[in-house]
Amino acid sequence: MRLKGKVAVITGGAGGMGRATACLFAREGARVVVGDVDEAAGAGLADEPGEILFQRCDVSREGDIAALIATAEDSFGRLDTIFNNAGIEQPVTPTQDVSEALFDRVTGINLKGTFFGMKHALPALLRAGGGTIVNNSSVSAFANVGGNVSYAASKGAVMSMTRVVAIEYARRNIRCNAINPGVIDTPMNQRNKAIAEDPEAVEARWSEITPMGRMGTGDEIAEAVLFLASGASSFVTGVGLLVDGGRVAT
Numbered sequence: 001m002r003l004k005g006k007v008a009v010i011t012g013g014a015g016g017m018g019r020a021t022a023c024l025f026a027r028e029g030a031r032v033v034v035g036d037v038d039e040a041a042g043a044g045l046a047d048e049p050g051e052i053l054f055q056r057c058d059v060s061r062e063g064d065i066a067a068l069i070a071t072a073e074d075s076f077g078r079l080d081t082i083f084n085n086a087g088i089e090q091p092v093t094p095t096q097d098v099s100e101a102l103f104d105r106v107t108g109i110n111l112k113g114t115f116f117g118m119k120h121a122l123p124a125l126l127r128a129g130g131g132t133i134v135n136n137s138s139v140s141a142f143a144n145v146g147g148n149v150s151y152a153a154s155k156g157a158v159m160s161m162t163r164v165v166a167i168e169y170a171r172r173n174i175r176c177n178a179i180n181p182g183v184i185d186t187p188m189n190q191r192n193k194a195i196a197e198d199p200e201a202v203e204a205r206w207s208e209i210t211p212m213g214r215m216g217t218g219d220e221i222a223e224a225v226l227f228l229a230s231g232a233s234s235f236v237t238g239v240g241l242l243v244d245g246g247r248v249a250t
C-alpha cells in the first residue's frame with residue numbers, strides 16, 4: 001500500500017505501460033483517474049482491482065486535460081500525483097519526408113500534451129500542499145536509430161520541461177521527474193513491428209541494441225513510475241530515470 005490515500009491522474013492509461021501503472025497504483029491504494037482517447041479499452045479498467053475512474057481525454061486538447069484534473073479533484077477531493085504518459089510513435093520516416101502534419105501530430109501529443117498535463121496539474125498539486133509529477137520521456141532523448149525525428153524532438157523536450165518545472169517548484173513541495181523507457185513490449189511496439197518489412201528482424205534488432213537482450217515490460221516501467229511518484233524518492237527531482245536494460249550505457 002505504497003500510495004494509500006493518494007489520488008493519481010494517468011494519461012494514456014487505457015493501454016500499454018500507462019495501464020500497467022494505473023493498475024499498480026490502484027493495487028497500492030491510490031484512487032486513480034485515467035484519461036485516454038481509447039474509450040473501449042478505458043471502459044475495461046472498471047474490471048481491474050482497486051478504484052480506477054476513466055474519462056475520455058485527448059491530451060493534445062488543453063480543455064480535455066483541464067477537465068481530467070477537475071474530475072480528480074471533484075471525485076476524490078485532491079490531486080497528489082500525475083503520470084503524463086500519453087504518447088504516440090512516428091512511423092519510421094527519413095527526416096526529409098516528414099510532413100508538417102506528422103511533425104505537428106507527434107509533438108502535439110507527446111510534447112504539448114505533457115506541457116498541458118503539468119500546467120493544469122500544478123495548481124491542483126499546490127492546493128493539495130505538494131505532490132509529484134512523472135513524465136514519460138524515452139531513451140530517444142539520448143539514443144536513436146533514426147527515422148523518428150519528431151518523436152526524438154518531443155522526448156528531448158519532455159526532459160527539458162521536466163528540469164524547468166523541477167526547479168520552479170522545488171521549494172513548493174512538488175517534485176518533477178521523468179522516466180526514460182528503452183524498448184518495452186507494449187501495443188506501440190507491436191504496431192511498430194507489424195508495419196516493418198521484416199518484423200522478426202526488427203524484434204531481433206531491439207534485443208541486439210539492449211544489453212539485457214530482451215524488451216522490458218509495462219510492469220517494470222510501472223514500478224519505476226511508482227518509485228518517482230511516491231515518497232520513496234523524496235530527495236529526487238529533475239532527473240530522467242533510465243529503465244532501458246542498459247541501452248544508453250552502450
Ligand SMILES: NC(=O)c1ccc[n+]([C@@H]2O[C@H](COP(=O)([O-])OP(=O)(O)OC[C@H]3O[C@@H](n4cnc5c(N)ncnc54)[C@H](O)[C@@H]3O)[C@@H](O)[C@H]2O)c1
Pocket residue numbers: 011012013014015016017018035036037038057058059060085086087088089109136137138139180181182183184185186187188189
Ligand atoms: N513502448 C516503448 O518502447 C516506449 C519506449 C520509450 C517511451 N515510450 C513512451 O511511453 C508512453 C506509453 O507508450 P506505450 O508503449 O505504452 O504506448 P501504447 O500505444 O501501447 O499506449 C499508449 C496509450 O496512450 C493513448 N493515447 C494515444 N494518444 C493519446 C492522446 N492524444 N490522448 C490521450 N491518450 C492517448 C493510447 O490510446 C494508448 O492507450 C508514450 O509516451 C511513449 O512514447 C514507449
